[in-house]
Amino acid sequence: MCAVEDHPHGTEEWWDRLGAVLFGPWAPQAQPxxxxxxxxxxxxxxxxxxxxxxxxxxxxxxxxxxxxxxxTVTSGCVLMLRPGDEIEVRHDPANPLTVGYQHYTHGAEHRSATVADTCPPHFLPPRHVRLDDLSEVRRHLDGLARLRRRPGPDTRARVTAALAVLLLEIHAQAARGTGALPPLMDRRIHDVVEWLARHPTLRLGLHDAAASADLSADQFSRLFRRETGQSLREYQVAVRIRRACELLAESRMTVRQVAAALGYSDHHLFTRQFKDRTGTPPGAWRRSV
Known part of the structure; x- marks a missing residue:
């Protein structure tokens, strides 16, 4: 992804400040x-x-x-225009543009236009961003449209919050393009990881996981390790242990019940894997939280 302007190589502190700006004094206000x-x-x-x-x-x-x-502007291009910008766009009549757009200002409604339009420039996204995840931006734009179509006393507050989240997403995608943030996880691996998170009690075999990603077992194994830093088996164990921690901390289930619920027929294997990953046996871990 490339941008006409470089995105600031922000630290975690910079992103915290950006969030404070977008959800604070310079919160975006949707305009007609x-x-x-x-x-x-x-x-x-x-x-x-x-x-x-x-x-x-x-x-x-x-x-x-x-x-x-x-x-050139094509699918996945976002223009983040500012007051005073001069823009001209034309398109190919045989392949006309489809666009989503939202006008807005920064700052509280009661402020004058002069004050409202002085959001610190280093907290504005680049004027031209090529997205690496258009579907995510489109999802946010569709959400804003739904809010506008069903007006109510909550609409303005919700639109402001939704617009701020959308601007954060644009900032993040611009930052990934300059290397200031890591790239997105490969979609094929992401889908498997999401499935594992939703089904910690189930076991997913390597060949089934590879088939779901339309890859050979060897290709999948290499890609999965590159994206997660772990093998599929190691990752699944980590998912189960994270869920075990939640159950031990938040439920009245016994350690044996937790192990059984997570598909362990061998209680000792569960205890060993839990201790390997937390440094503490499950019973002692529960007493410590």
Missing amino acids: GSGHVHCEPDWSWTLVLSDYDLWCVLGGIGRARLNGQDF
């Missing part, structure tokens, strides 16, 4: 002007921005000129 549209064949866009605009290309192909810089 939002939607999900299939642009008409003869459509074009020329504008000098008076507010902020998140403009996400969901399909099609076009050419943009932003503050004098020309580039």
Whole structure:
């Protein structure tokens, strides 16, 4: 993923400060002007921005000129426009653009436009981001649209929170493009990991896991270890032990009941694996929490 501007190589402290900004004094306020549209064949866009605009290309192909810089826009491109930006976009009538967009400002509603539009610039995302996970951004945009279609006394607060989360997602995807954050887990491994998290009591064999990812057993094993740092078996044991910790801390189940619930026919094997990963036998661990 590439961006027209470099994303700040923030530390954990920088991300904490960004969160405080987006959920605090410079919380984004949605403005009129939002939607999900299939642009008409003869459509074009020329504008000098008076507010902020998140403009996400969901399909099609076009050419943009932003503050004098020309580039191609295709599916997965997001323009994060700011007040005063000059934007021109045209598209291929044979492959017209589909876009999702949301206009917004920063700061409390009662503040003047001059104050509201002075969000610290180092907390603004790059103006041009190529996403590595368009589906996640689209999910957030669809959520905002649903909120707007069902207005109520909670709508403004929920839209503000949802928009702040969306902006954090844009920041994160821009940061992954510059190496400031690690890349996403391979989707095939992610799906297996999610299944294991939801089914800690079940055992997933290597060949079944590989088949679900459409890989050979050897390919899957190498990819799984690269993405998680563990073998499939080691990872499954870790998942079961994490669940065991939750059950021991939060339920009245005995250690033997926990072991049985997690599929252990051998209580001693459960105790050994638990101690190997926590440093403490399950009974002693329970008494310590």
